[in-house]
Amino acid sequence: MPIFPASDENLRHAAKRLQNGELVAFPTETVYGLGAHARDEAAVAQIFAAKGRPATNPLIVHVHNLEAAREIGNWNERAQRLAQRFWPGALTLVLPKKPAIPSNVSAGLETVGVRVPAHPVALKLLEIAQIPVAAPSANRSNHISPTRAHHVENSLGEEIWILDGGPCEIGIESTVLDLSGETPTILRLGGVSQTEIEAEIGPVRVQTHDEAAQNSGAKSPGMSRKHYAPRAKVHVFNTPIDAIFHAMALGWGEKVGVLSLIETEIAGVQDAVSVVMPNDAPSYAARFYDALHQLDDAGCALILIEDVPLSREWNAVRDRILRAAA
Numbered sequence: 001m002p003i004f005p006a007s008d009e010n011l012r013h014a015a016k017r018l019q020n021g022e023l024v025a026f027p028t029e030t031v032y033g034l035g036a037h038a039r040d041e042a043a044v045a046q047i048f049a050a051k052g053r054p055a056t057n058p059l060i061v062h063v064h065n066l067e068a069a070r071e072i073g074n075w076n077e078r079a080q081r082l083a084q085r086f087w088p089g090a091l092t093l094v095l096p097k098k099p100a101i102p103s104n105v106s107a108g109l110e111t112v113g114v115r116v117p118a119h120p121v122a123l124k125l126l127e128i129a130q131i132p133v134a135a136p137s138a139n140r141s142n143h144i145s146p147t148r149a150h151h152v153e154n155s156l157g158e159e160i161w162i163l164d165g166g167p168c169e170i171g172i173e174s175t176v177l178d179l180s181g182e183t184p185t186i187l188r189l190g191g192v193s194q195t196e197i198e199a200e201i202g203p204v205r206v207q208t209h210d211e212a213a214q215n216s217g218a219k220s221p222g223m224s225r226k227h228y229a230p231r232a233k234v235h236v237f238n239t240p241i242d243a244i245f246h247a248m249a250l251g252w253g254e255k256v257g258v259l260s261l262i263e264t265e266i267a268g269v270q271d272a273v274s275v276v277m278p279n280d281a282p283s284y285a286a287r288f289y290d291a292l293h294q295l296d297d298a299g300c301a302l303i304l305i306e307d308v309p310l311s312r313e314w315n316a317v318r319d320r321i322l323r324a325a326a
Helices: 008-019 041-051 066-070 077-086 120-129 149-156 194-201 209-214 240-250 281-297 312-325
Strands: 003-005 024-026 033-037 060-062 091-096 111-115 162-164 175-178 185-188 233-237 256-260 272-276 302-306
Touching: 003 008, 003 149, 008 024, 008 033, 008 120, 008 162, 024 120, 024 149, 033 041, 066 077, 077 091, 077 194, 149 162, 149 281, 194 312, 233 240, 233 312, 240 302, 256 281, 272 281, 281 302, 281 312, 302 312
Parallel strands: 003 162, 024 162, 060 111, 091 175, 233 302, 256 272, 256 302
Antiparallel strands: 024 033, 091 111, 175 185
């Protein structure tokens, strides 16, 4: 199927497809999502089949407003404060789920992630459809998330119905905050920072990579050690000499991609594709997946990524880099 512009007619058609139990890929402010009717167990099962996604990996439910979110999960005071502050936006709240949500949405757990996306196309689609929509990123499982409509088509094939809303503004997935226990815990870093969340509800903890890897019943998507990864091998470097060493280990005949904060030449590498990234964290995040797609499409066998600054504002970007390189 072709990629469709997000006209009013196509939005109505997409909403009807979702209501009828069919899949629709659509833009959010974070990444493109692959959506299905969240109360339709058979429709949700199609997501797992299309992505090759493990049944143990839960989905996030998208709704058009706070009132609709209350029908998905059991609400509390922290959830209310955060939703009023950050929705529509890139924050997913994990709460005890209502019985109407099928178990395959939540990977058999008694919790569910829910958010109101900020992209105007997503919001209009959800408002027209008047149903909750389960939607992970619209790509093959563990591969690079899509931030443009053609990324979806390249990953999932032409049989997926895709609404084109242009490039995603934030470019990495939503922050996932677990509010189902006594201590608020960030399960996945993303578009809303730890600092912003703590300004609203006080201290929160951040689940470590090791905790996520050891947890067989993850409450959030994107918890596997290797995730958001291109076809190419990925290595994170701190110095050009470090980068040269890994390029040499690959073999001089292979194409190498370089993602760096300043123009970086890898001595001796004849066939290199270089992408200079923005030096502020939000702009870098918005460009990151698109740059990985660019280097993968160029046929790079190795992608060298310069390490980013060690500061809290870069933590979500570093998380994606480390999972791509695992």
